[in-house]
Amino acid sequence: MAETTLAASAGYDTEHHTGEHATATGISNTKLGMWVFLGSECMLFGGLISTYLLYKDRVPEGGISPRDIYDIYFTSASSFVLLMSSLTMVLALAAVQRADYSRLKLWLFTTALLGSTFIAGQIYEFTAFTREGLGFTTNIFGSAFYTLTGFHGVHVTIGIVMLLSVLILAIRGKITVEKAETVEIVGLYWHFVDIVWILIFTIIYLIP
Amino acid sequence: MAITEERPLALPSGDPARPSEPHLGVFRRPTTTTGWRSWLTTVDHKKIGIMYGASALFFLVVGGVEALLIRLQLAAPNGTLLSADTYNQVFTMHGTTMIFLVVMPIGAAFANYLIPLQIGARDVAFPRINAFSFWCLLGGGILLNSSWFLGGAPDGGWFNYAPNSGVVFSPSHGIDFWNMGLIITGISSLSGAVNLITTVINMRAPGMTLMKVPVFTWMALVTQFLLLFAIPVLTVAQVLLAMDRLYDANFFNVSAGADPLLWQHLFWIFGHPEVYLMIMPAFGIVSETVPVFSRKPIFGYPFMVFSGIAIGFMGFGVWAHHMFASGIGPLSVAAFSLSTMFIAVPTGVKILNWIATMWGGRLTFNTPMLFSVGLITMFTIGGLSGVTHAVAPADTQQTDTYYIVAHFHYVLFGGAFFGFMSGFYFWWPKAFGYKLGEGLGKFNFWTMLLGFNLTFGPMHILGLQGMSRRVYTYDENYGFDFWNLVATIGAFIIALSVLSFIINIFVSKKRAASLPPVGPDPWDARGLEWMIQSPAPEHNFDQTPTVAHLDEFWHRKYAEGDDGRVRRVATGDEVAQPGDGTGVHLPSPSYWPMVAAFSLPLIGWGLIFNLYLAIFGGVLLVVALWGWAIEPPDDIDGVHHDHHDADPSGDVEATGDIEATGDASADAGKADVTAEAATDAAAVPEEAPVG
């Protein structure tokens, strides 16, 4: 019996504790850890976004500035793609919770695909801008723009790798209803990255 | 910045239904629990805590030698020991080392060692990430210090103001080392913060509600939140600076329109929370020692907790008090001046509470208590000079003079470091099984107090006389000679004091062999960490205690009699657990956290010198993360402290097992660990019997 007590007390067996003593949140460690980590990411993007805001209008006379270069239609389309990937992520989670594994795989794949489309769009956008004369070192706006959107792009890419890993697991039958939380945690990260993009899109492209 | 996940600690082993598993990865699974190799692979929070402490003491010596060089150079007018250039490097490295490689790691050492013990947990939430955090710290520290041998150390001061820290004004690679090294120690702090926050929030013993959590754990928790939100801002600043220095970006290129205040804002948004996260663990330590040696409960526990939280919040709203002379405009100056004065209020609450705890108590002035009282008094002086800089017009006279140097040494050395010394003396028996000697301890304290005040007290005067900080020398007729000489003498007394501490460690260990063992509770103390044997057994608690009170252990030793008087009802030895935990499963050691962490400095050096090295480091990192991911946290072939006899608990155990696995699958939270979940799934039969 001692074993149970010990196992329970180490905190992951939260069900036994919640309500009774309130010494744990009832959320698993891994999920809580992800939430905490995302809190920190807010400050990371906060710093980068502030830098961008400070610098976007400081291009010396004659230099390339945001208004010269943004293609609002293109970026709106790719932002829409990324937003839709959040929807498919939700569908993936719903599927695994229903034990509908074929849908799970379908939606995971779609999410990864939409994410990759977004990244492809970003690569296209970067090359187009470079061709138009805005390089990373061209001016202060270029440095700020590429750093901010680049950081976000790296986050999306990491998310895609995570999605594909879960997809492989799902194909090998390792993701079952009991493990729906795996999908949920990847989803947390994915939605976070999406929300950050909504912010960036609004701030960079929409607000003049 | 990969935050990986860890499975829970207890897993079944010897389950016949469980398929045996091949050794995965390049390395054989490490199994040693003793000898030097066990330290490299350990995931035990206590060993990791001790390693944090040991490496911090090592860097303390390094930073201390740098301090002595500074003081020797300034001992007399027109010093010639160091050139102006070397002097810049020495004071920059002194500050950076002391802050990032000494004070922060000692805070982390105490937090790692004590939090699980104080909350009655088996270990932290993610033991391997914990090991990773430590190795990152060491790797970052080594990278930073390697600059001495690879073309010169950073020379822009610990806050490295841009654009002064750009390539134009600092052409050596020093500041690149500073960027890379501190980004890596930042990863260490961040992963540590995620880990410890999760631990405190989710893994407290039954009954330990938030308002029964010991004050040290509370303050350490606030510290972790400060790290969580402050470190990324520094990382952003450093990334921008690194982009400028290495890849010609324009973030701090003023001729291209950049704003020189950007760095200052980013740095101090990090920097002020930083100073509070350095003092918080020490506040926590003192809040543990003062009640024990006053034989009274902490006065106003809720005030202690809430003032800590208040400091945490307010700490993010005062940063521009470091920029009063930077031209931020009268409105900002007024606002930040006010908010800075307000932050002194919760700080003052703490000081009053410690004094009230001592008031009317039966005081024992042994070494831990002396150092605690040292903190209370010395920190008060530093807090008061802090309030004088909060007055903006006064500060424009004080800023960048030795008066500021005096202020922050009173709060950091007189505050944080005195608190740490108190903690060392207090918890030493718990960690190592012997007490540090009182004789040398008292010598340690009095020399430190004397040396400290001789060194930094006169700096108030020098500063008000107008001596700028960071000047490498001064002329004879400036009137700075006398107090500088006094300060230098003081610095050597401090060095003597630190030496006596190190000697005390060895002398006391030798003497302890002929003394009776210290037992679980040498101080008649109050918290759960004293309810286990000394040194703390590897598995912490034999049985997780159920907590009914703040100061649970004390309440098990003392009770109120019929006459309303509190009496001892049991000794600490009687109440303490015997330390023979059977059936405890601990997470297995692993090489991967260290390999993953050490790939980061390779990337750092690579970005500075040679891209191929960086690519090699990157590949190594990926390999290490995958190795980590596919290695189960618990080695089923490994040694366990358990008896798997055929009693019914076998079945019950399987229940925990399923839950554990369900939890573990959540690990796929990050790409690098997904495969771990795969192995889990393979390793644990889905259809395990439910008890």
Ligand code: HEM
């Ligand atoms: C009572 C609360 C405190 C107040 C009101 C306060 C106020 C200030 C102010 C206004 C400055 C800027 C002075 C200048 O550069 O002109 C300053 C500098 C500093 N303070 Fe404090 N402080 C307080 C507590 C602390 C604590 C607890 C620590 C660390 C443990 C600390 C560490 C520092 C450091 C390191 C600097 C100098 C940074 C630098 O320029 O390199 N202070 N303080």
Ligand SMILES: [Cu+2]
């Ligand atoms: Cu400050």
